[in-house]
Amino acid sequence: MTAYILRRILYLVPTFFGATFLAFLIIQLAPGDYLTQLELDPKVTPETIARLRSQFGLDRPIHEQYLLWMHNLLHLNLGYSFAYQAPVLDIVWPRVVNSMVIVVPSTLFLFLVAIPVGIYGALRQYSLGDRVISFLAYIGLAIPNFFLALIFMYLILQVYFRTGVMVFPVSGMTSSGFEQFDPWKKILDIAWHAVIPIIVVTTSDIAGFSRVMRGQMLEVLSQDYIRTARAKGLAERVVVYKHALRNAVIPFVANIGGILPGLISGAGLVEVVMAWPGITPLLLDSLQQQDLYMVAGFLTIGLVLLMVGNLLSDLLLTWVDPRIRYE
Amino acid sequence: MRKIVAVLVSVAALVGMASAQTFVWPQKWTVAKPSEVKRGGTIREAVISDYRTFNPFITAEAGNVPSLLAGPIGLVRRDPTTGDWIPYMAESWSISPNKLEITFKIRRGMKWSDGKPITADDWIMTWRIHTDKAVGSNSYDSFFLDGKPITLRKIDDYTIRFIYPKTDAEAFSVAGFVPWPAHIFGPVYQKEGAEGIKKMWTLNEKPENIVSGGPWLIESYRPGERLVLKRNPAFGEWNKDEAGNPLPYLDRREIRIVKDTNAQLAEFLAGNIDVMAPATVDHISQIRQAIQQGRLDATIKVNASPVASSQFMVFNWNKASDPFKQSLFRSDKFRRAMSHIVNRQAVIDIVYGGLGTPMYSSVYPVLTQWVNPKVPKYEYNLQEAAKLLAELGFTKKDKEGFLVDSKGRRLEFNLSTNAGNAQREQIAKLIVDEAKKVGVKVNFTAIDFNTLVGQLLSSGPDRPFDAIIIGLTGGGLDWPFGANVVPCKGNLHMWNKSGQCLDPRETQLDALYSRGRSELDFKKRVEIGYRMQEIEAQLLPVIYIAGPNYHPAWNNRLGGEHPDAIISSIWGQRQLELTFIKK
Numbered sequence: 001m002t003a004y005i006l007r008r009i010l011y012l013v014p015t016f017f018g019a020t021f022l023a024f025l026i027i028q029l030a031p032g033d034y035l036t037q038l039e040l041d042p043k044v045t046p047e048t049i050a051r052l053r054s055q056f057g058l059d060r061p062i063h064e065q066y067l068l069w070m071h072n073l074l075h076l077n078l079g080y081s082f083a084y085q086a087p088v089l090d091i092v093w094p095r096v097v098n099s100m101v102i103v104v105p106s107t108l109f110l111f112l113v114a115i116p117v118g119i120y121g122a123l124r125q126y127s128l129g130d131r132v133i134s135f136l137a138y139i140g141l142a143i144p145n146f147f148l149a150l151i152f153m154y155l156i157l158q159v160y161f162r163t164g165v166m167v168f169p170v171s172g173m174t175s176s177g178f179e180q181f182d183p184w185k186k187i188l189d190i191a192w193h194a195v196i197p198i199i200v201v202t203t204s205d206i207a208g209f210s211r212v213m214r215g216q217m218l219e220v221l222s223q224d225y226i227r228t229a230r231a232k233g234l235a236e237r238v239v240v241y242k243h244a245l246r247n248a249v250i251p252f253v254a255n256i257g258g259i260l261p262g263l264i265s266g267a268g269l270v271e272v273v274m275a276w277p278g279i280t281p282l283l284l285d286s287l288q289q290q291d292l293y294m295v296a297g298f299l300t301i302g303l304v305l306l307m308v309g310n311l312l313s314d315l316l317l318t319w320v321d322p323r324i325r326y327e
Numbered sequence: 328m329r330k331i332v333a334v335l336v337s338v339a340a341l342v343g344m345a346s347a348q349t350f351v352w353p354q355k356w357t358v359a360k361p362s363e364v365k366r367g368g369t370i371r372e373a374v375i376s377d378y379r380t381f382n383p384f385i386t387a388e389a390g391n392v393p394s395l396l397a398g399p400i401g402l403v404r405r406d407p408t409t410g411d412w413i414p415y416m417a418e419s420w421s422i423s424p425n426k427l428e429i430t431f432k433i434r435r436g437m438k439w440s441d442g443k444p445i446t447a448d449d450w451i452m453t454w455r456i457h458t459d460k461a462v463g464s465n466s467y468d469s470f471f472l473d474g475k476p477i478t479l480r481k482i483d484d485y486t487i488r489f490i491y492p493k494t495d496a497e498a499f500s501v502a503g504f505v506p507w508p509a510h511i512f513g514p515v516y517q518k519e520g521a522e523g524i525k526k527m528w529t530l531n532e533k534p535e536n537i538v539s540g541g542p543w544l545i546e547s548y549r550p551g552e553r554l555v556l557k558r559n560p561a562f563g564e565w566n567k568d569e570a571g572n573p574l575p576y577l578d579r580r581e582i583r584i585v586k587d588t589n590a591q592l593a594e595f596l597a598g599n600i601d602v603m604a605p606a607t608v609d610h611i612s613q614i615r616q617a618i619q620q621g622r623l624d625a626t627i628k629v630n631a632s633p634v635a636s637s638q639f640m641v642f643n644w645n646k647a648s649d650p651f652k653q654s655l656f657r658s659d660k661f662r663r664a665m666s667h668i669v670n671r672q673a674v675i676d677i678v679y680g681g682l683g684t685p686m687y688s689s690v691y692p693v694l695t696q697w698v699n700p701k702v703p704k705y706e707y708n709l710q711e712a713a714k715l716l717a718e719l720g721f722t723k724k725d726k727e728g729f730l731v732d733s734k735g736r737r738l739e740f741n742l743s744t745n746a747g748n749a750q751r752e753q754i755a756k757l758i759v760d761e762a763k764k765v766g767v768k769v770n771f772t773a774i775d776f777n778t779l780v781g782q783l784l785s786s787g788p789d790r791p792f793d794a795i796i797i798g799l800t801g802g803g804l805d806w807p808f809g810a811n812v813v814p815c816k817g818n819l820h821m822w823n824k825s826g827q828c829l830d831p832r833e834t835q836l837d838a839l840y841s842r843g844r845s846e847l848d849f850k851k852r853v854e855i856g857y858r859m860q861e862i863e864a865q866l867l868p869v870i871y872i873a874g875p876n877y878h879p880a881w882n883n884r885l886g887g888e889h890p891d892a893i894i895s896s897i898w899g900q901r902q903l904e905l906t907f908i909k910k
Contacts, residue, residue, distance in 0.1 A: 032777025039780055039818070040799065045468050045811070046818045052463055083387075084379045086529045094550045153593050160597055161622045170597050171590045172552065176371065176581050179547045179555070275585040277377075277551025285376060290777075 004326040005311070012307050020073075023299045024066050027292055033058050034082045034290045056082055058292075069293065078300065079293030083286070088297035092279065098173060099266040099278035101194055106202040106267070107259060114206045115249075118213020122221060123240065133210070140207030146269035149200045153274070156196075169193050171275035197274055201267045216248040223247075246320065253313060253320050260309030261302040348436035349567050350415060352574060355408050357905040359887040361570035368908030369579040370885065373591045373600045377551050377584045381537055382528040383507050384456050387465045393505070395556065395582075397541035398904065401503035402431050402450070402487075407889065407898040410696065410804055412499040416445070416506070426494045426847055429502060433485040438561045439508050440539050447481040449540075452509035452516070454479045461521035469501055477501055494845045496806040496852055508538045542566070542575045542904050556580040566904065576887070576907040596623055601882040602900065606875065608680025614880055626888075627880035632895035633684035633692040634877050636800040638751070640665070640742070640758065641869040644823040647789040651736055656793070656822075657829070660715045662867040666705035667712035668761045674873045678753045682878065686871035688860045690807050693877075693896050697807050699857040702864045713765045721766070730766035739768035743782075744796040746773035751796050754872060758796075786824035795821075796872075804897070806844055806852065808859065813840040822868045832866045884910055 035053055038044050053059045057068065069079055078088040121130045143151075153170050160166050169175070173193050174186075181189060220226065221244050229239045266279035279298075286294040318324050354360070380386050383393035402417040414420060417431040437445040457464040458476065470477050475492035482488055489502050515523040528537060534545035543556040556579065563573025583600065585591045592610050595603045596617050605611045605627075617623035642662060646653040655661050675683035687704045690697045705711075721730040721738050730738040742758065744751040755771045762769045782792040799809070799819070811819040814837050815828040828834040836859055843855040879900035881888065887906040894900050 030777070031775055031781060036777045036780050039784055040797070044465075048468055051460060055461075055463055084530070085382070085385045085525060086380070086531075090529075090531060091550070098551065150589060153590065157593055157597060166597070170593045170599065171585060172583060174549070174552065176369070176553075176599075178549075178553075273587050273590060275552075275583065275587065275590050277549065277584065281586045282377070282551060 001326060005315075008311055008314070012311075015307065016303065017070075019303050020070070020296070020300055021066060023303075024069065024296050025062065027290070027295055028062050028065075030290060032290065034292065037289065069296065073300065078297035081286070081291055081294045083289055083291045083294070088294050091294070092282070092298055092301070095277060095279040095282050096264045096266075098276065099271065099280070100263060101173070101190060102197045102201055102267040102270070102276065102278065103263055105194070106198045106205065107263070109198070109202045110205050110209055113202070114209035115213055117206070117210040119217055119240070119245065121210065121214035122217030125218065137207040137211055140203045141211075143204065144269075145200055145204055146273045148203065149197070149270045149273040152196050152200065168196050171273075173276055193276075197267060197270050197276055200270050200274075213248070213252075216251060217244060220244045220248045250317070250321050253316050256313040256316060257306060257309035257311075260312070261305040264305060265302055348434060349565050350434070352566065352568050352902070352905060353406070353408075354569050356889065356893075356902055357887045358890050359905070359907065361568045361572060364568070364572070364576055364887070364907045365909065366572070366576050366907070367578050368576075369581050370577055370602070370903070370906060370908070371581045371583070371600045372602055373583045373585040373594060375584075375586055375588070375591075378530065378548070378554060380529055381532055381545065382525070383453075383505065384462050384464045384512075384524055392545070392554065393507075395554075395580075396537070396539040396543050396545070397505040398543065398562075399902075400541045401505055402433070403499050403503045405804070407893045407902075412503070415503075427491050428488055429491075429498060430482065430486060430488045431502065433487060434565065435485055437540070437565050439510075440544055440559045440561050441508075442561070443508065443510050445506065445508075445540055446484045447487040448484070448509040448513075449506040450487055450504075451479055451481050452513045453504070453507045456507075456512060456516055456524055457504075459521050459524075462524055463521075466504065469504070494847055496844050496846060497803060498847075500803060500805055506540060508540070511538050543580060546579065551584055553584065554582045556582070568905070575904040577903070580903070595625075595880070595882070598623065598882060601885050603880045604900075605878055605880060608682060611680075611682070611878055624883040625880060626883060627878060628891070628894055628900070629878050630682055630876045631879055631900075632877050632897070634875055634896045635691045635693050636798055636874055637686060637689065637691060637871060638754070638796070638798040638874050639686070639869040639871045640669070640794055640796050641783075641821045642740075642794050643790050643792050644829060645786075645788050645790045645825050646793075652740065652793060655719075655738075655740075658719060659865070659867070660719050662870065663705050664712040664715040664719075664765075665762075666867055666870045667708045667715070668758065668765060668767070669870060669872055670707045670757060670761050671873045672707065673757055674754055677757065678750050679873070679875045682876045683873050684876060685873045688863055688871060689809075689812070689869075690856070690860060692874070694804065694807050696804075697853060697856050699860040701857075702860045704864070705867070707761075709761070709765050716765065716767070724766055727768075728763075728766060729768045737768060738766065739770070740793040741770045741772065742794045742796065743772050743774050743779060743792065745776040745779050747776070748773075750875075751798075755796055783821050784818065784824070786826060788825055790824060797821075798874075807856065808840055808843065810840075810844075813837060813859075830866060832862050833868070836862055836866070884908055 034056065035049050035058065038049055057065055072079060081088050081091055084091050117133055121133055124130050156166070156168055156170055169192065173190060175189050178186065178189060226239060226244055229243050264279070266283070267276070268280055270276065271278040271280040272284065283298060318326065374390060376388065378392050379388060381392050386393050400416055402415065403412045404415040405411065406413050416434055416437060418434045420429055420431045422429050433447060439445060454470065456462055457466045458470050460467070472492050472495055477492065478490045480488045480490065491498055512524065512527070515527060530548065530550060534547060537545050539559055542559055542562045544559045546555040546557040548554045558575055558578050566574040568574060585594065588606070588610070591600065591603060592605065592613060594600045596613065605614060611627065611629060614625065614627050618625055618627065642656040644653065644657050646656065671685035675681060675685065684692045686692060688699070688702055692698060716730060716738065720732045723731050725731050725737060742755055744755050752773050759769045759771050779795060779797070782790065783795055783797065785791060809819060811817040814820065815823065815833050816826060823829050823833065828837060839855055839859050843852050843859070846852045846855060877896035879894060881900060885906055886909045888894070888901040889898060
């Protein structure tokens with residue numbers, strides 16, 4: 001087992017260099033660079049732009065820029081943002097924490113709700129309940145997150161116009177005057193702001209996830225060994241949860257690797273629409289401005305987490321599925 | 328500045344009051360009288376993008392934190408009612424006979440927020456750091472005139488002299504830069520140089536360490552979320568209203584970062600933010616509706632003024648590889664015909680929902696003092712366009728209905744703009760349709776912004792585009808012509824980047840630009856500006872289209888806005904220092 005883990009870690013090295021170089025190259029392949037925006041400013045001279053370009057190292061060949069960046073990475077320095085003129089990690093970290101306020105609860109909800117819903121759908125296939133849930137799931141799948149967020153904002157405003165009561169905040173993460181609140185009130189305030197974004201993010205994920213869960217369960221339930229289990233007189237509960245469910249979740253365990261980078265990569269456009277100070281708006285800005293090291297640095301964090309996550313999920317698989325052995 | 332004499336008279340008046348060492352904010356800058364004003368309270372605003380630094384020397388974006396803290400401070404400022412430069416942190420100035428030196432007497436008794444006095448050293452240090460190449464300040468270029476440096480000299484603690492390499496219409500604009508505390512930045516700069524300066528005042532800096540001479544201090548900042556500013560009491564010691572009350576009236580400014588304009592609108596409609604400048608017809612009508620139905624107690628000034636930006640179509644004069652197109656694009660008649668096919672009213676109606684202003688010259692319509700009303704306008708007129716094209720030899724049409732000349736060459740060009748800019752894409756489609764009516768084939772493609780800029784700013788005898796729709800912002804009240812745009816060697820001389828003037832009128836414009844830039848008399852400068860617009864109108868180096876208007880809105884809990892006459896995209900809806908909370 002130890003040998004296996006060591007071997008896997010060794011494999012990660014070329015993957016890491018390959019992936020970072022590819023990311024770096026693709027960002028650089030986009031036309032222009034961070035300073036192109038400045039070129040249309042009538043007040044800035046071309047000499048100034050050329051000077052800044054050489055200060056930022058953007059005038060050097062790509063491989064040289066990449067090697068320099070790698071050198072810094074190996075010293076645990078993700079790079080320096082052009083736009084913020086500050087180390088990438090300092091800027092990214094508080095935003096990632098903000099995003100986690102939405103992402104962590106919604107990931108938990110996802111598992112807590114989607115798995116039972118999927119199982120229910122499989123056990124009561126084509127029942128009224130299953131049809132209703134399927135119907136809702138398709139709606140959830142069809143509505144994009146950002147649009148659902150806009151609908152919620154509209155509803156909140158309409159309720160406010162009619163009753164004068166703000167049920168949930170329209171946008172943002174904290175109320176005005178937040179700094180003066182005592183610690184408990186601060187937590188409650190953030191929780192109050194987080195309700196709608198969490199619902200929005202979870203809804204569409206539940207839809208997809210529960211459909212896959214249902215499909216997996218249905219497939220496993222039609223296997224011979226389930227019939228055998230029933231034939232030898234096991235309680236239905238044992239059949240479903242011990243024999244069927246454990247096999248049905250294997251593909252999910254294999255995908256757990258994706259959850260780790262998912263935790264830091266933000267809640268998506270909901271953050272933009274609802275003015276949540278998470279990582280998505282920051283990353284979108286950086287992409288637009290071609291803030292090279294910001295994007296590359298953030299991709300690197302995600303990459304490392306993905307590699308660690310994949311390793312973890314492979315190890316977890318041996319625990320869930322006794323048929324899998326790494327020797 | 329209309330007349331130096333007039334300014335000197337007002338200087339004399341201010342010197343008379345200078346014993347009090349205060350600057351009195353004129354009553355005419357606000358609709359509110361000092362007696363109705365209430366002190367205290369918070370104004371709540373929203374901005375689209377997050378802040379990047381607190382450091383005044385490396386900040387680059389519009390509306391950055393240092394500029395918020397500083398507000399209007401500088402030796403001189405403009406009076407929004409007249410546009411004239413008036414002394415502000417200076418109590419007076421004198422101009423040397425050769426007009427190359429301006430000596431400012433600095434107001435005494437002004438203090439930084441940490442209690443240290445504001446003196447000539449602060450300006451000198453700020454200028455030193457801005458002009459250090461290694462710092463990379465965005466203001467670097469503003470301290471040079473045609474590549475020659477403008478220098479500052481300290482005469483004594485309260486006297487400072489600006490020395491210009493040549494006479495400059497924008498001399499006061501340069502002198503109006505924001506000073507920063509020398510006792511904070513100086514020691515670091517002496518010890519660690521530019522690298523030390525760059526590391527200072529990042530977003531992680533503790534708010535209490537940020538020193539300001541302006542109306543505001545940082546109270547707190549939450550990344551991506553909210554910046555809270557509080558009143559700087561030291562500013563109120565020398566800034567008073569006419570009744571002698573210290574300014575600003577407000578205790579706090581709370582600025583939320585709301586990236587999505589729909590969310591901004593929702594917050595404004597819910598009464599959670601106080602000021603907004605809606606940009607689309609949809610947003611405007613939602614605000615109007617909410618006001619009419621009594622759901623929101625607010626004011627909106629629709630079409631207060633045009634915005635200070637331009638939108639135009641430029642043809643490429645440097646196409647050595649395609650002599651047919653090159654001679655076409657260099658032809659006056661062709662460009663005039665193209666101006667005739669631009670349906671500016673349709674652009675305003677369709678693209679800006681009826682809330683826009685047509686443009687015919689490089690001077691933004693909002694700069695009313697500068698716009699030459701007599702400039703010829705080649706307005707929408709398809710018959711005239713067809714006639715001009717016929718004069719160029721395009722009389723016959725081919726099978727598809729497009730004009731061809733005697734050699735059978737079709738009248739056709741490619742037009743592009745930056746993808747994702749819905750308004751420019753709509754303008755382009757309107758032009759394609761109208762061109763088709765007179766028999767000109769326009770092939771429109773939307774391309775990536777950076778690629779577009781690359782094509783536009785490429786130089787040499789053969790450049791890779793036919794026509795581009797793009798816009799520019801940033802043109803001064805002192806001299807509204809672009810230093811990079813008008814001169815033939817300018818980086819933004821977009822139609823012709825061969826590096827030399829090709830048309831005698833370009834040479835003429837180039838010369839007039841330099842003359843105007845060094846002319847100190849405002850009236851004479853306006854005359855030169857008028858002349859330039861006439862030449863531009865004949866030459867049509869670019870074809871101006873139309874621009875959107877400015878529609879400020881505010882919640883009626885705020886008082887102290889500008890009188891209607893000065894609400895515009897140049898001066899904004901209010902002086903924040905004179906703004907107060909009514910209820």
